[in-house]
Structure formats: C-alpha cells, structure tokens
Amino acid sequence: MRNRKIMFVSPNQVETVEETFTAQTLGENEVLVQLIYSLISPGTELAMLAGTEWWAKLPLNPGYASVSRIIEAGAGVKDVQVGDAVFHYGSHSEYQVLEVKDVVLKVPDGLDLRWVPFTRMATVAFTSVRVSNIELGDKVSVSGLGLVGNLAAQLARLQGATVIGVDLSQERLKTARVCGVDYALDGSSGKVKEELMALTNGQGVSSHIEATGISKVAVDSLEYIGSQGEIILLGSPRGEYNTDITEVLNYCHLYNRGCITFKGAHEWRYPTEPNQFVKHSLVRNSKIVFELMQQNRLQIEPLISHVIKPEQASEAYAGLRNNKDQYNGVLFDWA
Missing domain, CATH: 3.40.50.720 (NAD(P)-binding Rossmann-like Domain)
Structure with missing residues (x-):
C-alpha cells in the first residue's frame, strides 16, 4: 500500500511524503487502521515543529487526534471490529497499527466524523x-x-x-x-x-x-x-x-x-483506562465527550476553520503559526 504521512523535516519545515506501507502480522490486541480525519494540535505541534521540545527530536511524524476506519484486527480484539470508525490518539499517517489498550474507541453511530478528533x-x-x-x-x-x-x-x-x-x-x-x-x-x-x-x-x-x-x-x-x-x-x-x-x-x-x-x-494526570481506585480516566472522559457532542451540549462545528488535504500541510502549519485569527481548528481530510 502507498502510505501518505506528514513529516516535520527540520525546524519550521513541513513535507507530505509517500512511502510503501508493508502490512505486518498483527499482534493479538492490535488493529490496522486507515485515517479519515486527523486534527492539528496547534500548541503542541507548533512547539514540536519549532524544534524546541526536548522529547520531540526532528525529523518526526507528528500527530495528536484522529478518526480512522479499522481494516484489520488481531485475534484478541473484542470491543471494536473491522469496518468500525474509531477515535484514537495517533499520527498524521494514512495507515497505522494501534494497540487497543491505548485509547481506541468506537465512534457512536450518527456522530459527525469531523467532530470526533476534537474529542482529544x-x-x-x-x-x-x-x-x-x-x-x-x-x-x-x-x-x-x-x-x-x-x-x-x-x-x-x-x-x-x-x-x-x-x-x-x-x-x-x-x-x-x-x-x-x-x-x-x-x-x-x-x-x-x-x-x-x-x-x-x-x-x-x-x-x-x-x-x-x-x-x-x-x-x-x-x-x-x-x-x-x-x-x-x-x-x-x-x-x-x-x-x-x-x-x-x-x-x-x-x-x-x-x-x-x-x-x-x-x-x-489521569490513567488511560478506568479502574477501581480512580474515578476519572481518559477513556471515561472521551466517552462523556461523545455524549455531549451527540446532545449538542458541546459545540464543535464553530471550532472548525479548515478541512484540507494532507498535501497542503505546509500551508496549514504556516497559517497556524502566522495567521491565528483565521486558522484554529484544522483538519486533514485523508479521503
């Protein structure tokens, strides 16, 4: 498969590259997904792009929040299945292998897929x-x-x-x-x-x-x-x-x-999965956000400023850096 992904090549230099994605044998609790939309996190990703974050050494493939379609699942995967749209933390890469023990949650039916990455x-x-x-x-x-x-x-x-x-x-x-x-x-x-x-x-x-x-x-x-x-x-x-x-x-x-x-x-500060010792977790908060979106109690649509192609990545990051009045919620449309 041909895989598109966004790369921070050097400080303030962004490229969209293509490479061959070699399908691997999935682990028992892994899924292979194809991106639908991914969202730029302006604060974190611009800091990474500037080369000022010690934990994010360039070059790298950035990313923060996504919604994808599962195209293959490991034998032990139970809560999601092939064909499901899922919310997950992930990179701006068209194909990815994810561990379901991380935040990989089925998207409720009827929820606007453009809204889903804003869950993060x-x-x-x-x-x-x-x-x-x-x-x-x-x-x-x-x-x-x-x-x-x-x-x-x-x-x-x-x-x-x-x-x-x-x-x-x-x-x-x-x-x-x-x-x-x-x-x-x-x-x-x-x-x-x-x-x-x-x-x-x-x-x-x-x-x-x-x-x-x-x-x-x-x-x-x-x-x-x-x-x-x-x-x-x-x-x-x-x-x-x-x-x-x-x-x-x-x-x-x-x-x-x-x-x-x-x-x-x-x-x-909170664990990923719910447990008996801590009330709040990333998974619980994410599911509550889904509910608030479904009930229109959390407004997402006004936050979307751009829905653009991955090939326009350089333009997107330049806009977020230099034109913050117009660029806010920027989604990459991988379709």
Missing part, C-alpha cells in the same frame, strides 16, 4: 474542570480561547459557572460567543481587569483557567482571582519569562486577596 482537545480541557473547585453559580475566567481554552470554557459552563473568556483575537472572541461563552473580553483593550471586576462585583473570579501557556499571562492573571481562589494551568508553559518570584508568591499568599492556589491540569 476536549479531554485535555476536561482536566482543568476535573481538578477545579468550580461549582454552580461561580464566576470563572479563561485566558486563551483557542481549541483547548474554548472547550474548557464550554465545560466550565456545563459545570454551572458563568464564564468570562479573554483573548487577543477578535475571531476567537467571536467564536467563543457563538459557542455560548457568557462574556468575551478583548485582552488588548487594557481594560480587562476593570471589566472583569465589574462583572464579578469587585470580587474577582473564584477560578481562573490559564490556557495560553504563556508564563507572563499566567502571572498577570493572578489579579483577576478572588480570595481563596485558584489558578489552573491548562496550557503547558513555554518560553522564558523573568520576574521576581517572591513578589508573585507573596501576592498569592499574603497581599491583596491572598490564599490563591496553583493547580496543574495536564491530561496525563
């Missing part, structure tokens, strides 16, 4: 809500309304909060409003703190979800948070930022409102 972004966002103290009636702010931030804002609303989103991009603010976020504030206005305090009657928010991954934004966001509040680090911090850490810690511990809690919300 939603489960990443889910972690911020899982670790939080968000309750019905709370005021919550989210900085950064890209895919993960937008979905975190939607999930916080489903938790019962009034959500205030903050972003520099007018397009992302517009998309957030379409997705039901209660308030969308322009981060470039210079009036975010003033506007946010007005919306919270001068109290500040009880929870702030930081989804940009920019350390300075996280520190600046502390002044939005009320007494006994929390800041949840959803976006992985990247890039150097120099500040007086004692001043930051004293602000959280003593000054102004005080007693602000920092929480990390990386997706891998």
Whole structure:
C-alpha cells in the first residue's frame, strides 16, 4: 500500500511524503487502521515543529487526534471490529497499527466524523474542570480561547459557572460567543481587569483557567482571582519569562486577596483506562465527550476553520503559526 504521512523535516519545515506501507502480522490486541480525519494540535505541534521540545527530536511524524476506519484486527480484539470508525490518539499517517489498550474507541453511530478528533482537545480541557473547585453559580475566567481554552470554557459552563473568556483575537472572541461563552473580553483593550471586576462585583473570579501557556499571562492573571481562589494551568508553559518570584508568591499568599492556589491540569494526570481506585480516566472522559457532542451540549462545528488535504500541510502549519485569527481548528481530510 502507498502510505501518505506528514513529516516535520527540520525546524519550521513541513513535507507530505509517500512511502510503501508493508502490512505486518498483527499482534493479538492490535488493529490496522486507515485515517479519515486527523486534527492539528496547534500548541503542541507548533512547539514540536519549532524544534524546541526536548522529547520531540526532528525529523518526526507528528500527530495528536484522529478518526480512522479499522481494516484489520488481531485475534484478541473484542470491543471494536473491522469496518468500525474509531477515535484514537495517533499520527498524521494514512495507515497505522494501534494497540487497543491505548485509547481506541468506537465512534457512536450518527456522530459527525469531523467532530470526533476534537474529542482529544476536549479531554485535555476536561482536566482543568476535573481538578477545579468550580461549582454552580461561580464566576470563572479563561485566558486563551483557542481549541483547548474554548472547550474548557464550554465545560466550565456545563459545570454551572458563568464564564468570562479573554483573548487577543477578535475571531476567537467571536467564536467563543457563538459557542455560548457568557462574556468575551478583548485582552488588548487594557481594560480587562476593570471589566472583569465589574462583572464579578469587585470580587474577582473564584477560578481562573490559564490556557495560553504563556508564563507572563499566567502571572498577570493572578489579579483577576478572588480570595481563596485558584489558578489552573491548562496550557503547558513555554518560553522564558523573568520576574521576581517572591513578589508573585507573596501576592498569592499574603497581599491583596491572598490564599490563591496553583493547580496543574495536564491530561496525563489521569490513567488511560478506568479502574477501581480512580474515578476519572481518559477513556471515561472521551466517552462523556461523545455524549455531549451527540446532545449538542458541546459545540464543535464553530471550532472548525479548515478541512484540507494532507498535501497542503505546509500551508496549514504556516497559517497556524502566522495567521491565528483565521486558522484554529484544522483538519486533514485523508479521503
């Protein structure tokens, strides 16, 4: 078989290549799949493409979230079968062999296959809500309304909060409003703190979800948070930022409102499979996301900005890097 795949050849150089895919004898719990759609994760993949991630040595075949069709299954595979459409974590490669013990889940009948790869972004966002103290009636702010931030804002609303989103991009603010976020504030206005305090009657928010991954934004966001509040680090911090850490810690511990809690919300804090010792898992969260999509309680369609061919990969990554107002949810259509 001829296999197409996307390669990060060197920093900021993307190529779509073809190679011969040699079918192998599958292990008992393996499946061979053919991609239908795969989704770019802008934060993680652009960092990989820049060559700044120590764990992602170039050249490499990137990827994050996909929906595929099973074309062959090992003898021990039980929960899925040949012909099923499945959601999985995987690379931008047309043919792949997957271990079913990883996240390989049958897609519910009738679910739009273009939406399915966004399940991964939603489960990443889910972690911020899982670790939080968000309750019905709370005021919550989210900085950064890209895919993960937008979905975190939607999930916080489903938790019962009034959500205030903050972003520099007018397009992302517009998309957030379409997705039901209660308030969308322009981060470039210079009036975010003033506007946010007005919306919270001068109290500040009880929870702030930081989804940009920019350390300075996280520190600046502390002044939005009320007494006994929390800041949840959803976006992985990247890039150097120099500040007086004692001043930051004293602000959280003593000054102004005080007693602000920092929480990390990386997706891998939870196990892949459910077990009797931990309530939440990646599989459980993924299945809940399927249900929310089916019920139209989680808005995915407004997040899709482009559906393009794998041969346009270089254009897609350049757009995500240089034109963030127009490029957001970019799907590769492998059909």
